[in-house]
Amino acid sequence: MEIRTELLCDGVDFISITEDRFLTNRISANIFLPLDKRDVSANAILPFLLRRACKSYPDLITLNRRLDELYGARLFAEVDKLGEAQVLTLTISAIDDRFTISKEKNTAACIDLLCELLFEPAFENGKFRQKDIEQERRQLIELIEGEINDKRTYARNRCLEYMCGNERYGINPLGTKDGVKNLSDDEILEAWRNALASGRIRFALLGKEDDGTAFEIFKEAISKIYRQNVRDCAPEIVGATGDVKEYEDSMPVEQAKLFMGFRAGIAEPDEDTYAMVLTAALFGGTPHSRLFLNVREKLSLCYYCAARYDRRKGVLLVDSGIEAKNRQKVVDEVIVQLECLKKGDFDDSELNAAKLYVANSFRSVFDSQGGLERWYINQIFDRETLSPDEAAARIEGISREKVMKCASQITLDTVYMLKGLN
Amino acid sequence: MKRELVRNEALGESYYSIDHDSGLKIYIYPKEKYSSTYAIFGTKYGSIDTCFRLKGQKEYVKVPEGIAHFLEHKLFEGEKEDAFARYARTGASANAYTSFDRTAYLFSCTERFAESLEILLDFVQSPYFTPQTVQKEQGIIGQEIKMYEDNPDWRVFFNLLGALYKNNPVRIDIAGTVESIAQIDADLLYSCYRTFYNLHNMALCVAGKVDVNEVLEIADKMLKKSEKQEIERCFPEEPSEVNERRVVQKLPVSLPLFHIGIKCDYKEMTLTEVSAMRALLQILAGESSKLYNELLDEGLINSSFSFEFFEGRGHSAVIFGGESMNSDKVEGKIIEAIEGFKKNGIENEDFERAKKSLYGRAVSSLNSVENIANGLLNSHFSNREFFGVFNSIAELPKEDVVRQLHENLDVNRIAISIVEPVENSK
Numbered sequence: 001m002e003i004r005t006e007l008l009c010d011g012v013d014f015i016s017i018t019e020d021r022f023l024t025n026r027i028s029a030n031i032f033l034p035l036d037k038r039d040v041s042a043n044a045i046l047p048f049l050l051r052r053a054c055k056s057y058p059d060l061i062t063l064n065r066r067l068d069e070l071y072g073a074r075l076f077a078e079v080d081k082l083g084e085a086q087v088l089t090l091t092i093s094a095i096d097d098r099f100t101i102s103k104e105k106n107t108a109a110c111i112d113l114l115c116e117l118l119f120e121p122a123f124e125n126g127k128f129r130q131k132d133i134e135q136e137r138r139q140l141i142e143l144i145e146g147e148i149n150d151k152r153t154y155a156r157n158r159c160l161e162y163m164c165g166n167e168r169y170g171i172n173p174l175g176t177k178d179g180v181k182n183l184s185d186d187e188i189l190e191a192w193r194n195a196l197a198s199g200r201i202r203f204a205l206l207g208k209e210d211d212g213t214a215f216e217i218f219k220e221a222i223s224k225i226y227r228q229n230v231r232d233c234a235p236e237i238v239g240a241t242g243d244v245k246e247y248e249d250s251m252p253v254e255q256a257k258l259f260m261g262f263r264a265g266i267a268e269p270d271e272d273t274y275a276m277v278l279t280a281a282l283f284g285g286t287p288h289s290r291l292f293l294n295v296r297e298k299l300s301l302c303y304y305c306a307a308r309y310d311r312r313k314g315v316l317l318v319d320s321g322i323e324a325k326n327r328q329k330v331v332d333e334v335i336v337q338l339e340c341l342k343k344g345d346f347d348d349s350e351l352n353a354a355k356l357y358v359a360n361s362f363r364s365v366f367d368s369q370g371g372l373e374r375w376y377i378n379q380i381f382d383r384e385t386l387s388p389d390e391a392a393a394r395i396e397g398i399s400r401e402k403v404m405k406c407a408s409q410i411t412l413d414t415v416y417m418l419k420g421l422n
Numbered sequence: 423m424k425r426e427l428v429r430n431e432a433l434g435e436s437y438y439s440i441d442h443d444s445g446l447k448i449y450i451y452p453k454e455k456y457s458s459t460y461a462i463f464g465t466k467y468g469s470i471d472t473c474f475r476l477k478g479q480k481e482y483v484k485v486p487e488g489i490a491h492f493l494e495h496k497l498f499e500g501e502k503e504d505a506f507a508r509y510a511r512t513g514a515s516a517n518a519y520t521s522f523d524r525t526a527y528l529f530s531c532t533e534r535f536a537e538s539l540e541i542l543l544d545f546v547q548s549p550y551f552t553p554q555t556v557q558k559e560q561g562i563i564g565q566e567i568k569m570y571e572d573n574p575d576w577r578v579f580f581n582l583l584g585a586l587y588k589n590n591p592v593r594i595d596i597a598g599t600v601e602s603i604a605q606i607d608a609d610l611l612y613s614c615y616r617t618f619y620n621l622h623n624m625a626l627c628v629a630g631k632v633d634v635n636e637v638l639e640i641a642d643k644m645l646k647k648s649e650k651q652e653i654e655r656c657f658p659e660e661p662s663e664v665n666e667r668r669v670v671q672k673l674p675v676s677l678p679l680f681h682i683g684i685k686c687d688y689k690e691m692t693l694t695e696v697s698a699m700r701a702l703l704q705i706l707a708g709e710s711s712k713l714y715n716e717l718l719d720e721g722l723i724n725s726s727f728s729f730e731f732f733e734g735r736g737h738s739a740v741i742f743g744g745e746s747m748n749s750d751k752v753e754g755k756i757i758e759a760i761e762g763f764k765k766n767g768i769e770n771e772d773f774e775r776a777k778k779s780l781y782g783r784a785v786s787s788l789n790s791v792e793n794i795a796n797g798l799l800n801s802h803f804s805n806r807e808f809f810g811v812f813n814s815i816a817e818l819p820k821e822d823v824v825r826q827l828h829e830n831l832d833v834n835r836i837a838i839s840i841v842e843p844v845e846n847s848k
Contacts (some may be wrong), residue, residue: 020841021455022789034837060718064710068775071782077830099433099815101778142745149574251674252844279441289512300561302567315721321569335675356513356533363532364515364559366457367630369789 001366003376004210006367008219011230014202015376016210022369023099025107025207027214028091029118030377031199033170034233035086041175042191047077047088049188066113070106071095072123075117082378083268083312084168085233088195090118096208107207111214114163119196119221127189137180144174145386151257151418155249156317159259159416162247167236169313178382198228206373226329229307234382237314240411247416254420256324259317260334261414266406267314267385274394279406280309280316282354283341285328288347289354290337291318299333301326316410324419327334331415341407347376351400359392423638430809437798437808438634443620445646446614449798450637451629453791459535459630460791463546464526464799467618467708469598470591470657470736471523474617477652487591488563488598488607491520493611495559497527505545514538522592523735524803525618532794535632538638543644549615551608564602567597570757573842574675577742581669582681582741582839588665589658592737614641621648627798630791657736662687664837672844680749681708682756685835686738693806697814698822699723699740699830701733704776705768706759713759722752735803737754740831745776749840757833764827773820781815 002018034045056065067073073094080087092114094106104345121128148154157172164170201222205214240263266276284291284307295305306321322330340346365371365388371390386394423443429436437451469490475482498518509516512526514531516538527546531538570576580595587593597603628637639791664685693698707713707729717723746752787793801808 006604022452025785029470061710061715062717064708065775068779071785072779073782074786093781093786099785101781135718135721139720142431146745147676149675149679151572231729253674254571255565286510287506287516292506296562297558299433300558301565303562303566321565323565340511353510353513357510357515360513360530360532363457364530367791379749 008203008222011199013225014091014203014205014215014218015374016215017204017206018210019206019314019372020208021251021367022096022208024095024369025095025110025205026091026093026369026373027111027114028089028204028373028377029114029313030202030204031088031195032082032085032201032233032380032387033088033199034231035081035084035171035173037171039191039194040086040171040173041179042187043086043177043189043195044079044173045136045140045180045183045329046195047079047090048140049132050090050117050121050127051075051077052136054116054130055120055122056116056397058122064149064339070109070113071100073106073110079173081173081308083233083235083310083381085381086173090114098208108213111217112125115221119224119357125262128184130158132384133185133188137183139179140174140180143170144172144177144180151253152319152321154422155257155416155418158247158249158317158418159261159317159414160315162245162416163261163414164315167238169235169315196225198231200233200380202377204373204377206369214227234269235267235313237265237267237270239263241413245414247414249418251418252421252422253418255321255420256327256417258322258327258330259319259416260331261416262316262318262410263413264309264314264316264406265409269313269381272383272394273311274391275333275402276309276400276406277311278354278358279341279403279410280307281358282346282351282403283307283338283407284318286354286357288350290340290411291334294337295320295330295333299329301330301333305330305334315355324417327417335412336406338410344404348400354399357394358395362392362395363390424654428807428809430812433785433788433812436811440638442645444641445650446641446645447625447802448637448641449625449627449802450632450634451627451794451798452560452632452634453630456630456791458530458532458791459628459632460528460530461539461626461628462526462528462795462796462799463542463624463626464522464524464803465618465624466803467522467525467614467623468523469594471618471655471816472591472594473656473811476617477654480654483613485610486598487594487602487828488596489606489614490525491597491609492559492563492606493601493614493705494518494520494525494527495563496555497546499547499550499555500545500548501550503690505541508541508545509538510651510788512538514540520596522801526796526799528795532737536636537627539637539640540644543640545566546619547644549612549645551611553608554608556608556738560606563597563603564600567595567600570595570597571675574673577673578681578743578841581671581841582683582837584623584664585837585839586664586683586685586739587737588661590660590737591657592734594819597649613712617653620651621645622650623653625799625802627802629794629798664835666837668838670820670840670842673841675841675843677745677747678749678843679745679841680743680752681839682742682749683837684740684831684833685837686740686830688736688738689741691733691738691806693810693814694818694822695826696731696733697811697818698699699826701773701782701815701818701822702826702831703729703731703740704780705772706763707756708779710775713755717752717755720777722746722748722755749838754837757836760827760831760833764842768820768824768827770820773823777815777818781812784811784815789796790831
């Protein structure tokens with residue numbers, strides 16, 4: 001595997017990952033912007049609008065037919081969050097030229113298409129077409145409203161809204177229903193121009209070989225953009241905040257969803273965060289972790305009880321699906337287990353198991369094309385870029401004292417429960 | 423022991439198909455450049471197998487709903503320690519699942535593969551159940567069932583199966599109900615285990631970084647030879663018409679969810695028939711179809727729209743799913759589109775495009791060792807050859823697609839399941 005990063009211009013780079021184990025190639029454009037209530041909704045609609053049409057394929061059905069011809073190429077529009085950045089992504093993935101039935105040049109066609117979708121939308125009088133805007137406006141509102149359908153995701157978002165209400169992290173990267181409803185065509189056009197002019201941008205190519213075509217195409221396209229100062233996406237790292245806040249919502253559900261939001265106080269790019277990743281795994285990241293063995297297996301209180309640490313923000317969430325009446329029992333047990341980690345009340349075999357598990361999950365990234373691409377794209381703001389192997393080695397070298405120190409930095413901030421009506 | 427190398431020259435891929443002396447079928451798909459290995463050990467036994475006997479036995483045994491899934495949970499338990507604790511020492515990421523017609527135990531790892539494979543083969547062959555551990559599991563699975571009761575995607579799907587099928591056990595929730603699992607005890611678990619966890623009813627599939635001889639050595643060491651036995655399953659008669667035309671459930675959701683199903687006559691299908699059906703659905707409702715684009719333009723669906731050919735042992739149906747303010751209208755448009763194709767035929771251009779797209783997607787699926795190992799298992803239990811799918815698509819005749827349209831898309835056998843928002847959902 002060969003990795004090469006090249007700067008196209010200030011704030012715009014191209015990462016090329018040459019790896020011949022896959023049968024497909026994958027190309028993406030990723031734009032990072034600071035999460036901001038003022039333009040989050042306008043930014044959020046962009047990938048979906050761009051996914052609809054471009055100059056050569058001016059409507060959705062023509063574009064989708066083109067994708068069929070490219071051997072069922074997949075074209076994804078995504079909006080996500082990385083730390084406190086809003087990430088807008090367009091990705092295309094299709095089988096390598098070696099495997100096309102009539103030896104067509106699939107990959108070059110995919111690169112051209114992705115580039116055109118991003119830089120040459122299907123405009124009418126210099127603007128996105130009203131028909132396209134209305135279609136994507138409706139769908140984005142449905143997507144935002146639809147978050148309530150998955151109770152676990154919904155409860156997580158609610159917990160973060162309460163816990164990080166005054167931080168960018170509490171902003172939903174999809175925007176808000178009202179925000180999307182009220183977007184004007186001028187705002188959307190401006191958001192597109194601003195994203196290209198002042199977003200931190202990373203293009204990525206993951207494929208069998210890189211003949212330099214993609215780099216040249218993206219370079220040519222970006223050179224036509226008048227680039228301005230790159231907007232800063234650095235997260236605000238918040239430590240212990242004093243009293244624990246408690247919130248509840250109710251809804252007609254069978255099972256309550258409990259979320260406990262902790263501050264870990266450690267996040268990229270300030271500090272090497274891998275020790276906290278390991279601590280979270282030992283705490284509740286594996287089927288032999290403290291939370292799994294105690295809350296699920298010993299006390300039989302739930303089907304899942306897991307800890308997840310976001311190392312780009314320094315927030316650690318523990319969540320479980322429970323009977324509402326057991327809330328305090330679960331909260332108490334989670335705290336007891338965290339105290340054990342703080343005191344060093346865990347044996348070396350547990351620590352080794354967590355290390356093996358995390359190292360294994362890192363090294364497995366090599367075999368997933370999407371995972372490998374994400375691995376490198378998401379390190380864009382980290383203090384250093386590590387390969388999965390290097391990160392695994394980092395995990396293996398962490399001492400128990402370091403884990404105890406990490407655990408002692410974790411403080412409970414917010415307890416949130418979504419419960420049934422009875 | 424019989425060992426055969428199966429190749430796909432065009433893609434440069436191959437796998438070994440092995441009949442092990444123990445009675446177990448083994449598939450090994452080496453991917454030399456890969457870093458990880460994925461192994462899956464499965465039995466042809468799922469939630470639909472609730473009534474069975476061994477050949478020679480007089481009476482059929484009827485077991486509680488959800489027992490295959492319960493057994494899956496319990497096999498992880500051992501007399502000394504559970505399987506997760508053992509995997510903890512190798513670093514493998516382990517899991518298991520139960521579907522309608524199979525149960526499978528799996529792990530993936532980047533190191534210490536041999537040890538993990540030994541654990542897998544050992545714990546699945548070593549049942550250990552006690553009244554205490556059975557009771558503990560009832561609490562855990564009880565919460566798993568409640569989790570699914572709140573999951574609108576799951577509910578809308580199972581409500582559709584209940585609408586399509588009157589008696590076929592595919593209509594039963596895979597995990598059963600809190601009441602049905604309360605009837606499960608250690609003896610029943612042992613009885614199911616002895617019937618279905620016979621190696622002749624199972625298969626082991628390994629894909630990724632793997633050495634064939636290493637797997638076979640471990641298999642020789644760990645597998646306990648099984649006597650061949652024949653399982654007789656008892657499925658109730660299923661009428662050809664749907665059970666209920668329309669079912670509605672209210673849940674806290676934003677937009678109503680729908681699943682629309684067309685019941686097909688069940689028969690064992692060849693790969694060509696399955697590929698023909700997939701191509702048909704792609705032409706009918708794929709992202710480049712007229713139907714999909716019209717539904718979008720009219721605001722009747724969003725990008726959550728999907729469709730599948732839902733096919734397993736004893737059942738097959740075509741299912742469309744999504745979210746809509748007017749699900750009945752979506753159903754009307756689907757019926758209209760089917761009738762349109764029946765009347766006007768299928769354009770060559772649409773057919774060729776669908777073929778190309780399906781082919782590319784099938785090739786893409788070989789990127790993932792997880793897809794490969796699960797695909798091998800699935801092919802084995804369906805008596806199909808894993809690589810057969812590529813030729814069946816590349817050489818698919820259009821007439822076969824047309825035949826599927828006329829034989830299997832009968833709009834008189836359609837049912838719709840809707841999950842509507844409750845009033846106070848926020």
